[in-house]
Every structure is written in structure tokens, then in C-alpha cells.
Amino acid sequence: MTNLDAKIPEGPIAEKWTNHKNKINVVNPANKRAIDVIVVGTGLAGGSAAASLAELGYNVKAFCFQDSPRRAHSIAAQGGINAAKNYQNDGDSTYRLFYDTVKGGDYRSREANVYRLAEVSANIIDQCVAQGVPFARDYGGLLDNRSFGGVLVSRTFYAKGQTGQQLLLGAYSAMSRQIGKGKIKMYNRHEMLDLVKIDGKARGIIARDLVTGQIERHSAHAVVICSGGYGNVFFLSTNAMGSNATAAWKIHKKGAFFANPCYTQIHPTCIPRSGEHQSKLTLMSESLRNDGRIWVPKHLKDVEAIRSGKMKPTQLKEEDRDYYLERRYPAFGNLVPRDVASRAAKERCDAGFGVNATGEAVYLDFSAAFMRYGKEKANVEGIENASEAEIRKLGQGVIEAKYGNLFQMYEKIVDQNPYETPMMIYPAVHYTMGGVWVDYNLMTTVPGCYCLGEANFSDHGANRLGASALMQGLADGYFVLPYTIGDYLANDIRTGPISIDSPEFLEAEKEVKDRLSKLINNKGVHSVDYFHKKLGKVMWDKVGMARNEKGLKEAITEIREIREQFWKEVRVPGSLNEFNQELEKAERVGDFLELGELFAMDALQRTESCGGHFREESMTEEGEALRDDKNFAFVAAWEYKGDPKDAVLHKEALEFKDIELKQRSYK
Amino acid sequence: MDLILKIWRQKNKEAKGELKTYEVKGVSPDSSFLEMLDVLNDDLVNKGDEPVAFDHDCREGICGMCSLYINGEAHGPDRAITTCQLHMRKFKDGDTIYIEPWRAAAFPVVKDLVVDRSAFDRIMAAGGFVSVNTSGNTQDANALPIPKDDADKAFDAATCIGCGACVASCKNASAMLFVSAKVSQLALLPQGRVEAERRAIHMVEQMDHEGFGNCTNTGACEVECPKGISLENIARLNREYLSAAIKAE
Ligand SMILES: Cc1cc2nc3c(=O)[nH]c(=O)nc-3n(C[C@H](O)[C@H](O)[C@H](O)COP(=O)(O)OP(=O)(O)OC[C@H]3O[C@@H](n4cnc5c(N)ncnc54)[C@H](O)[C@@H]3O)c2cc1C
Ligand code: SF4
Ligand code: FES
Secondary structure, rough: OEEOOOOOOOOOOOHHHHHHHOHHHHHOHHHHHOOEEEEEOOHHHHHHHHHHHHHHOEEEEEEEEOOOOOHHHHHHHHOEEEEEOOOOOOOOOOOHHHHHHHHOOOOOHHHHHHHHHHHHHHHHHHHHHHOOOOOOOOOOOOOOOEEEOOOOOOEOOOOOHHHHHHHHHHHHHHHHHHHHOOOOEEEEOEEEEEEEEEEEEEEEEEEEEEEOEEEEEEEOOOOEEEOOOOOHHHOOOOOOOOOHHHHHHHHHHHHEEEEEEOEEEEEEEEHHHHHHHOOOOOOOHHHHHHOOEEEEEEHHHHHHHHOOOOOOOHOOOHHHHHHHHHHHHOOOHHHHOOHHHHHHHHHHHHHOOOOOOOOOOOEEEEEHHHHHHHHHHHHOOOOOOHHHHHHHHHHHHHHHHHHHHHHHHHHHHHHHHOOOOOEEEEEEEEOOEHHHHOOOOOOOOOOOOOEHHHEEEEOOOOOOOOOOOHHHHHHHHHHHHHHHHHHHHHOOOOOOOOOOOOHHHHHHHHHHHHHHHHHHHOOOEOOOHHHHHHHHHHHHHHHHOOOOHHHHHHHHHHHHHHHHHHHHHHHOOOOOOOHHHHHHHHHHHHHHHHHHHHHHHHHHHOOOOOOOOOOOOOEEEOOEEEOOOOHHHHHEEEEEOOHHHHHHEEEEEEOOOOOOOOOOOOO | OOOEEEEEEEEOOOOOOEEEEEEOOOOOOOOOOHHHHHHHHHHHHHHHOOOOOOOOOOOOOOOOOOOOOEOOOOOOOOOOOOOOOOEHHOOOOOEOOOEEEEOOOOOEEEEOEEEEEEHHHHHHHHOOOOOOOOOOOOOOOOOOOHHHHHHHHHHHHHHHOOOOOHHHHHHOOOHHHHHHHHHHHHHOHHHHHOOOOOOOOOHHHHHHOOOOOOOOOOOHHHOOOOOOOOOOHHHHHHHHHHHHHHOOO
């Protein structure tokens, strides 16, 4: 076990980034024209990085597997983006955002990175507005804010329920401008399938043209991976169907350490599973917890009656309902952080109180909010002696203005009217805090290979706060990498173009072709999804919301068995040299089957509970997560050694100089 | 539910395609349309046949990837939704459902139900942006107040997901609704106003160059647009375009 050097600059935390920028090498504009950079991924992280690097003068080649950069999964983000602008004058500051993020992450993130994130956050909003991102505004024409879970200020900027879409389209338009100028060459419908290293440095990638099936070699002086998170290792998650770990996993196999794979965020408010056909899960924004109250029946007989349809939830008397979050956490109530809310829902459902046929659903009830808003509205409009029904109706109007699109989305999927009956929700896999290990410069342990956005591990510790992923992706791409990459590329100004005919490229290409041929020629008996679902079930049951030693050990064995079976029995129809979606899936699931094992090993190793990682062996008397700072205040960074089971653990010790370590409490 | 599906199969861009008939049985009315196709595809793979290729990713109506022409309508029978948001309860047991790709000269078929919409990207690269660098030295976001009404209208136009249903529903395969949404969004905001006319000219030129047809104001696009992008935007684009064209003379 070695101690990893994160290359954190010296000096007081508030000056580190400025000092660092002043000291590092830069490449002069003429030399930038002689340097190529590959960017894999065009989400908020990749899109912003590609545009910024091209503006600086580098020749950028960008890759995405969708048919357009505009469709990266970032497009689906709903709620908002944080920034320490303090426009509301409610005491927000760089320090407060830094503090909230470190605390929210349950003290498992790197202070220096988080501080920098908070520091550049304000610039992001300026930048996006300049690009024409239509954020919500008030009647005075100024930007509006909302607040999110786990914090005490209003710092979240938003564009209705489509913040991710608007930010991504901003980055995409900046990219489009550079594509038009020829500074970015865009490779749509291309999938990176390996990293090429020459003399230990990242010098290119192998990619498959998903339309023709051709395997291509692409060289560059640096490679930037922005391929998003790996939540789909669970099969069912709120991620897009194509979201995958392949790019990140391939660089891991070529020497990039993978950090904290077990840190996963399970989001409390998602639409429950409806049956076996389910292909993905849909998020209902966290903002709903501002106005909805979460409950299950107090008595099992009522649960039975509701499940069998003999009783409607609206008929259950107030005193027979268990508002369990309000009961357990009187201070934060329904607004406890995501990890806490998710575990509490699971606890109730495991005890048999789940309210739908699968037993995995709790109610999110807006009736109190309807009445509260309705009364307010009746007063404002001077309606006297309004009946209860009238008040309710007025209140529904207010809620509709706030969350109308979410209510509509819910109704389309569940076929129930959430204005008439409470919503049903259940936790679902949503985000992965773990990812490729990077130093302060966002470089991985492979020189010249960088990793940005959800794909890296850097800023959110063991739990991410709402509206902070968008902030991180754009901070990495617009404001961090464009500086730090120059420090590395300054040594490459005389290198000249990199040939794609070297033995290293040819060998990597051959490896990819062999692996794909193996999949195609396998003539097995089961579809790719069959294995993906099997893996997902093990992950959810044994490496999900609550983990213990026995379950994790079983999971490791079972995942290994599924992987072996996959390579023997998977059937991939069609051929290599054509558009072949089953082949794409097979390649991705093959990697998930390796990542899943490492994930479980990491969860086994970390015998403490922290943030989204809950070990049943480590809880307080009241059943809350219990950290072990003495033994686990470190980043677990795994080195690949030929098989997931042989991975070697390296540690980066986490030092908290600017924030005091405390046990989180939301009571 | 048991269903008969008539699906367009086409090996690749050059090949000739045809409608083929399939049966799916035991479909849950609660499943989405794409989940119904998942069931069909799983069956096909298990039988050793080739599954039907179709585009999809987010499956929640925001990425713009899904693009099926169902029973003669872009995104199917329901309104204000994408294909991935369509649920099987909109159909009846025993129904025959026709499933085809978007049809437009500028959107060639890649395979089966998958089409090539990169023409949209090229239109964007011709002018769908504000010419500002990502330097971090831009002015403060609140330096320039924007009337809420303008901001809201810009937002509405900006919700276009670039799916191409407007093109697929138009008898001329015109891309005016798509182009006008971007031109409007940026023209309504002070940051984009500066280049508004130039942008309109360049984007329209590229649109013509890609082989999209002319707009004859039938309004079919607005009806099928999953995001409710309004025809008002086309009027605004026409204004920008005309005023730019007059100045150029
Ligand atoms: C439903 C939902 C709602 C959310 N809401 C919020 C919110 O309100 N606020 C917030 O802060 N965060 C939110 N998040 C989280 C946030 O959206 C993501 O963490 C973030 O957008 C990830 O951005 P990214 O750029 O890292 O990756 P992505 O946007 O996932 O982009 C990945 C890119 O990599 C490409 N790619 C991947 N693999 C390959 C490969 N092998 N070859 C080539 N290309 C590849 C893809 O094509 C894509 O372009 C939400 C997430 C979900 C699922
Ligand atoms: S205008 Fe509507 S139909 Fe056309 S691409 Fe945009 S969202 Fe799709
Ligand atoms: S799959 Fe994303 S909009 Fe339908």
C-alpha cells in the first residue's frame, strides 16, 4: 500500500488555486495549434472542456456514443445548479458552499478540490448567462434561486425542471461554434473501447464507429475522459439507458486507479418499479420534498387493505398514518439528506409497510400543502368562507404552477392522478460519487490522461448534495482543466503529431477486435440483458442501500460467477461491421461485470458507514450511519492487476485542516 | 395484451427496406412503448434473429433520441410527449401497430428505425450560438436584467429537444420549427440579440443546403412537437431573416 500524492498546492486554502494558476506552465498560442487533445464524452464536463480547449487553440477531437453531443445524459438533470453568488443576501459565501459540500459528503472528500469548486462556482453562472442560458428570473429581471436539501441558504439556479438541458445546450452551442470553425472535430456515434499508452503516457484511443462498425485509431497528446457515472451497474437506475462505465473502466485497466467505487447515491424520490418489464427508473425531483409529506400506514392491517384495493390511502385517518421522517428527524423532517431519507423508506418497507403490490413504495402526500397554499390564496384573493373543496382546488393550482411538469410526468407513467391521490415513491440508484482517481490537476495516475465530471471521484465524498453535480461538471470543464492541462502539455510542444501506426496502437486495436469477435462468435443462449439484470439484482440486494460482510462476500462470488457465465453463454446477434446495438450493450455489460466485483470489494473493505455507504455493522444505537474517522478517513484507490479480485488498494489520507470532523446529525 | 406489429426493417442506408410483421404477447399495459419493443427484441435474440434497431437513451422525454413514427404519427397517438413517454395503455388488446422511422431526405435511415439527424448539428454549427468565449471573465450574471416575460419566452423556445418530429410530420420535411426555436431563444435575450440577424441567415442557409423543404405554414409540426414549440417562433424567424435580407441588399 502506497500513499498517493494528490499534488495539492501549498498555502492557505483560499489562495491555493490562484497561486497554483500563477505558477504552472502555460503553452503559448502558436504552440497550442500543434497539440491535439481527445475528449471522450460531451456532457457538461466533456462539452465544456472541448469548447474551452478549442477556444484556447488546441485541436480537439470529441467523442460521444449518441447521435449528437446534445444528447449526453446531463440533459436529464432537473432541479438546478449551485453557485455561491449570494444574490439572496442570505449569508452565502465560498466558504459556506465549501463547508456544506464537505459536510454533505460525510467528510470523505478532498478539501482543496472542494474549495476550488466553490470558488469558481460563481463564474459558471456568469458564463452560462453570457451564452444565452435562460435561467429563471424574477419580475425585476434578476436571476431567481431555490433551495435544496442539506443546506440553509438559497443558492440553486434553475431553469424550471430542465436545468441540465439548458446548461448542456449552452455547452453544446459553445462546442457547435468551434465545430463550425473546424477547431473541434466531432465524432458522433463513436464509442471509445480502449486507451493507448506510449512510453507510459496516454497518447490516444481505440474507438468503434457505431454506424459502420469500423475500429479506428485516434492519437493525441492528451486524453480527457468525461464519460459520466456507472449507476447502471445496478441495471435499474435513473441514468439513461446508454450510460456506462466502459471508458472509465478501460483506462482503469490501463493504469488509472479507481477510487471509492462503493460510494453510490440512492435517491429517495423515484417512481417505484411497476413490474418485470421495467427498463429504467424515473426521478421525481428532490424539490418535491419541500411540499410533500412522506408516510406509510401505522398498522399492517391497513397496509393489507390498501394493497388489496379495499381502502384508498385518502380514506386512512390522520392518526393511523406514520409520518416516519417527521417522527424520527423532527429538526429536518421530510428534508433530511438523500441517504437518510432513502434508508428510512427501506426500513419501513422491509418491515412490511410498503404500500403497493411489490411492497416497495411509500406515499409522498401533497394534501396538507394543497390546503396550506389554498388558504393563503383564498386570503390573498379575498375569498371569504371558501369551502374545503374550494380551498383544496386553489392550493392545487399553486402546486401545479410549481411542479406541474413533474405531476404530469408521474401521471403518464403511473396512470394515477397525483392531485387526487398521494404519489408513490421509492429510492433508486441515481449517482455515483466514486470514480477514476484524479489529483488536484484532474490527472489520473496515467500521465496525460485526465478525468472530469461524474466519471471522476473528486468532490462529493461519500454523498453528493443536490445541484452540485452540474456545478462540478462545468467547473471541471470550463475553469479547471483548461489551466491544468497546459502544465502537462507544455512539455509536448516539440513532440509533433503522434503516429497511429506504432506497435502500441496496433496492439490495442487488435485486442479490441479480438474481444469483440469473441462476443459475436460466442453463439451463446442468453441475451445481454439477461446477464445485466442478474448482475443488477445481486448489486441491489447485497451491495445496495444496506450492506454487511456476509452479503458482500456472497456478492463477490456471485458476480464472478455471472461474469464467467456471461463470457460462455452470451448471445450477440448480427456482425461486427454494422450498426449493432446488442454488441454495444455486450461490451458495456462485460465491463460492468468487472466493476461490480471491485465495487463489492471496496464496500467490504470499508467497515464503517459513511454517506451513501451503509454498513449494518457500523451504526449508532438509533440505527444511524456511524463513521470511523480513525481508520477510514482516506480515499480508497484501487490499482488493476489483471483481474478485479487481485486489485491492490492504495490510500490517499484525507486531512481536514479547515473543517472540523463531526458526526452528522439531522435530528 | 397481444399485439401485431408492422415494423420497418432496413439493413443499412443503401439497402431497400420493407415492413415486416411480428407478434408480441402478454404485454403489460403499464409498460412503455419502448419496453414493449424490448420484449420483442429479447424474443428475437432468443430465437437467434436480429433485434429491431431503434434510437433511445434517457427514456424520460428529454434527450430527443427516440424517434418513432407510430400509426402515421410522429411519437405516436398521445400529445405533448415523446415516444419513450408513450405507454401501452393507449392501445387495445389485439391492435395492429405500424412502426416506421422518421421520413425525410435530410434524415437518411441508418438501420431499421434509426435515422441520421446530423443535419441538425450542422445547422447549429452554422450559427446556433452566442460568440462568447468561456473565459470566466464575462460580466456578472445580474449586470443585465432581462424582463421576465422575455426570459420565459426564450426558455420556452429553448426547450426544443432536437428530436426531428417536426420534420417528420411536415409534408415538405421542413426544419423551420427547429431552426426558429433556436433563433428565437437567442434573439429574445440581450446576449444573443447582437448577432440575431446574422444567425438567422446562416442557419437558414444551412437548412436549405441540407435538403429540408420549405415551410408552407400547415402547422403540422406544432401539433406533433412533444415540447409544444409554438409557430410564433417561425414568425419571429421570418422577421429576423427578412430584416437581415433587406439590409444585405
Ligand atoms: C435524472 C437525473 C437528474 C439529475 N438532476 C441533477 C440536478 O438537478 N442537479 C445536479 O447537479 N445534478 C443532477 N444530476 C446528476 C448530473 O446530471 C450528472 O452527474 C452529470 O450531468 C454528469 O455529467 P457528465 O458530463 O460527467 O457525464 P454525462 O452527461 O453522463 O455524459 C457522458 C458522456 O460520455 C459519453 N460517453 C460515455 N462513454 C463513452 C464511450 N465509451 N465512448 C464515447 N463516449 C462515451 C456519452 O456519449 C456522453 O456524451 C441528475 C442526474 C439524473 C440521472
Ligand atoms: S421543434 Fe419540437 S418536434 Fe422539432 S425538434 Fe424541437 S422538440 Fe422536436
Ligand atoms: S429516449 Fe430520450 S427523449 Fe425519448
